[in-house]
Amino acid sequence: MLPKLAKRPTPSRFMVYLSPVLALFLSLLAGIVLFLIMDVSPWTALHAFFIEPISSAYGLSELAVKATPLILIGVALSLGFKAGVWNIGAEGQLIVGGLCGGAVALYFYEQEGFHIIPLMMLAGVFGGMAWAAIVAFLRVKFNANEILTSLMLSYVAGLWLNLMVHGPLKDPEGFNFPESRIFSDSAMLPLLHEDYRLHIGFLLALVIVGLGWILISRTLLGYQIKVSGAAPAAGEHAGFSTARIIWVTLLIGGGVAGLAGMIEVSGPIGQLLPSISPGYGFTAIIVAYVGRLHPVGALFAGLLLALTYLGGETAQIQLNLPVAVTGVFQGLLLFFLLACDVLIHYRLQFKQPALAARGA
Amino acid sequence: MEILVPALLTIITAATPLLFAALGELITEKSGVLNLGVEGMMVMGAIIGFVAVHYSGSAFIAVIASMLAGGVMAAIFALLVLRFHASQVPTGLALTIFGIGLSALIGQSMIGIAYEGIPHVSIPFLSSIPVLGALLFSHDLLVYFSLVMVFAVYYFLNKTRGGLILRAIGDSHDAAHAMGYSVIRVRLLATLFGGAMAGLGGAYLSLAYSPLWVEQMTAGRGWIALALVVFATWRTGRVLLGAYLFGGITILQLHAQALGIGVPAQVMSMLPYLATVLVLVLISRDLGKIKLNAPASLGKAFHASS
Numbered sequence: 014m015l016p017k018l019a020k021r022p023t024p025s026r027f028m029v030y031l032s033p034v035l036a037l038f039l040s041l042l043a044g045i046v047l048f049l050i051m052d053v054s055p056w057t058a059l060h061a062f063f064i065e066p067i068s069s070a071y072g073l074s075e076l077a078v079k080a081t082p083l084i085l086i087g088v089a090l091s092l093g094f095k096a097g098v099w100n101i102g103a104e105g106q107l108i109v110g111g112l113c114g115g116a117v118a119l120y121f122y123e124q125e126g127f128h129i130i131p132l133m134m135l136a137g138v139f140g141g142m143a144w145a146a147i148v149a150f151l152r153v154k155f156n157a158n159e160i161l162t163s164l165m166l167s168y169v170a171g172l173w174l175n176l177m178v179h180g181p182l183k184d185p186e187g188f189n190f191p192e193s194r195i196f197s198d199s200a201m202l203p204l205l206h207e208d209y210r211l212h213i214g215f216l217l218a219l220v221i222v223g224l225g226w227i228l229i230s231r232t233l234l235g236y237q238i239k240v241s242g243a244a245p246a247a248g249e250h251a252g253f254s255t256a257r258i259i260w261v262t263l264l265i266g267g268g269v270a271g272l273a274g275m276i277e278v279s280g281p282i283g284q285l286l287p288s289i290s291p292g293y294g295f296t297a298i299i300v301a302y303v304g305r306l307h308p309v310g311a312l313f314a315g316l317l318l319a320l321t322y323l324g325g326e327t328a329q330i331q332l333n334l335p336v337a338v339t340g341v342f343q344g345l346l347l348f349f350l351l352a353c354d355v356l357i358h359y360r361l362q363f364k365q366p367a368l369a370a371r372g373a
Numbered sequence: 374m375e376i377l378v379p380a381l382l383t384i385i386t387a388a389t390p391l392l393f394a395a396l397g398e399l400i401t402e403k404s405g406v407l408n409l410g411v412e413g414m415m416v417m418g419a420i421i422g423f424v425a426v427h428y429s430g431s432a433f434i435a436v437i438a439s440m441l442a443g444g445v446m447a448a449i450f451a452l453l454v455l456r457f458h459a460s461q462v463p464t465g466l467a468l469t470i471f472g473i474g475l476s477a478l479i480g481q482s483m484i485g486i487a488y489e490g491i492p493h494v495s496i497p498f499l500s501s502i503p504v505l506g507a508l509l510f511s512h513d514l515l516v517y518f519s520l521v522m523v524f525a526v527y528y529f530l531n532k533t534r535g536g537l538i539l540r541a542i543g544d545s546h547d548a549a550h551a552m553g554y555s556v557i558r559v560r561l562l563a564t565l566f567g568g569a570m571a572g573l574g575g576a577y578l579s580l581a582y583s584p585l586w587v588e589q590m591t592a593g594r595g596w597i598a599l600a601l602v603v604f605a606t607w608r609t610g611r612v613l614l615g616a617y618l619f620g621g622i623t624i625l626q627l628h629a630q631a632l633g634i635g636v637p638a639q640v641m642s643m644l645p646y647l648a649t650v651l652v653l654v655l656i657s658r659d660l661g662k663i664k665l666n667a668p669a670s671l672g673k674a675f676h677a678s679s
Contacts, residue, residue, distance in 0.1 A: 018457075018458075020676070099462055101466060151650070151653075151654055154658075155654045155657055155658040156657040156658060156660055156663070157650070157653045157654045157657045158600075158603065158653060158657065160409065160462070161596060161599060161603075161649065161650075161653055162650050162653060164593070164596050165593070165596065165597075165600075165646040165647070165649045165650050166646070166650065168592075168593050168646045169643045169646050172639040172640075172642050172643050173639070173643075175639050176637055176639035176640065179637075179639070180637070295470060296470075298463070298466055298470075299467075299470070302463060335478055335481045337474055337475075337477035337478040337481065337588075338474075338478060339474070340470065340471075340473055340474020340475075340477060340478075341475050341478055342474075343470060343471075343474065344467055344468075344470040344471025344472070344473075344474050344475070345471065347463070347466075347467035347470065347471075348449065348453065348464075348467050348471060351453050351457070351459040351460070351463060351464050351467060352452075352453055352457045352459065354457075354459065355457040355458055355459065358458070359458065
């Protein structure tokens with residue numbers, strides 16, 4: 014007989030942290046089944062996916078490179094999701110941030126100097142913020158659903174970037190390929206170690222984790238965000254402005270996503286291309302959830318989800334597996350997480366309560 | 374007229390996938406369930422339909438397979454939301470991420486394969502279509518089926534007892550539960566219907582609109598379908614209007630490119646997305662209208678013992 018769900022008197026803190034671990038375990042089990050269906054040895058595949066990529070210093074540095082945008086956006090989205098503001102268009106904000114940062118790099122193409130990177134960062138942050146500001150404005154002023162508007166604007170941002178690298182920002186000596194010039198050295202993020210691609214953007218992500226943690230646990234704004242999400246009516250009664258929470262969380266989300274975009278073009282990519290992200294903005298939604306909508310959680314979740322990208326690449330090279338396996342695995346992880354989360358508020362009841370007691 | 378008629382006909386083809394998906398989501402939302410996974414269900418319908426037609430050669434089997442695919446996706450959503458009390462918004466997002474990934478995985482071997490498109494007017498039950506069919510005889514059966522479904526959904530929601538129960542559950546699940554209706558069962562059926570229709574909409578893309586498989590070929594149409602339901606303020610007739618409006622915008626974009634109007638292709642491609650935002654703004658600013666028509670329990674979890 015199937016166990017029944019009985020509501021817990023109070024949510025279980027223990028399950029909040031156990032749930033992601035359970036979900037990861039179940040996803041690995043599902044992965045084994047998936048690999049069996051695809052006629053690949055599960056152990057070889059899992060090794061290629063999760064062990065091989067991080068068994069060298071180079072692999073670990075690559076993990077940090079891929080985790081950087083995921084951690085950044087994951088932290089920022091956690092704040093919004095906590096407040097019940099569903100910005101799911103971080104991908105678009107990342108693209109616009111990368112585009113603006115990249116445009117600054119190309120503008121200063123002939124120059125050298127330490128002013129270029131800070132200017133690129135500012136451009137990236139403001140670009141992403143501006144893109145998210147449209148969403149906030151339409152939500153606050155016209156009540157337009159932010160899920161749909163932010164997502165629609167992501168498609169628009171992708172087309173805009175595409176237009177720019179086909180037109181004004183195209184490399185004049187690039188044989189008509191839709192790519193910008195390769196950035197000058199002054200527009201590239203400094204590397205942490207000359208042998209690896211790891212750049213200072215990763216340190217910046219750690220700083221953002223710290224700032225996010227302080228914001229959510231030590232400031233009035235953080236408190237307002239938590240209350241507005243958990244009990245909107247209580248928040249309004251206490252005089253917290255819903256409009257302000259929407260604006261703040263979207264601007265933070267957009268700004269940080271824009272920064273992540275700038276870091277991508279100025280770090281691992283080094284020029285503007287028609288596509289500058291393999292869906293980091295969407296994967297960051299999973300990062301936020303697996304990280305329990307907490308900045309420190311987003312750090313670990315970002316590393317885990319970065320591993321799925323890295324593992325997907327390794328499995329493609331070594332076992333000729335399609336890269337799409339990464340997307341399937343990410344989707345499965347979120348499914349299992351949401352399912353396991355039921356145990357936070359409910360517990361499994363294997364035995365029916367005595368019938369007589371219920372008078373039935 | 375020589376330009377206008379083909380243009381009108383292509384508008385219908387562009388509108389049909391949106392119409393299927395939005396009709397399905399309308400029923401789902403009317404029962405109080407907000408399934409944001411339409412994009413994922415559509416893209417799964419597109420690939421499964423394409424695989425099925427490739428191996429069976431039968432468009433009919435492909436259509437059934439795509440509806441099953443959408444239905445299975447919706448069943449995963451229903452299991453999480455209705456059985457495990459998962460929050461509807463992230464579950465819908467997970468469905469979309471999962472669907473895009475899985476369809477890409479399945480479609481790996483389907484890239485570059487061509488299909489001649491589903492036959493126009495050669496499937497047996499064409500004869501049962503009313504006189505309307507004679508006027509627009511050049512279409513494939515699915516176009517007619519989508520219009521039949523508009524009527525069926527309208528009739529079900531407004532004229533039947535089942536429709537009344539569905540709407541009651543969407544407006545107040547606690548009251549409906551107290552009256553003895555099975556909230557979970559009705560919501561499950563409504564969600565499955567939504568999935569099957571989204572799968573069918575996806576299959577229309579890969580079997581009729583552009584008969585081949587391209588990764589993420591739905592290109593946001595699932596999200597546009599969700600916006601259409603809001604645009605329609607949850608009314609069936611307006612879903613039809615909205616779908617054809619968006620079909621028109623899509624075709625406008627294609628024809629403008631063909632006529633060599635000096636606007637870059639990328640800007641024209643932005644049009645449907647920008648139009649969606651515009652339409653959402655125009656409809657949503659009238660809060661009273663939304664409150665009047667939106668199912669009051671939309672997106673809220675139901676637990677019988679609470």
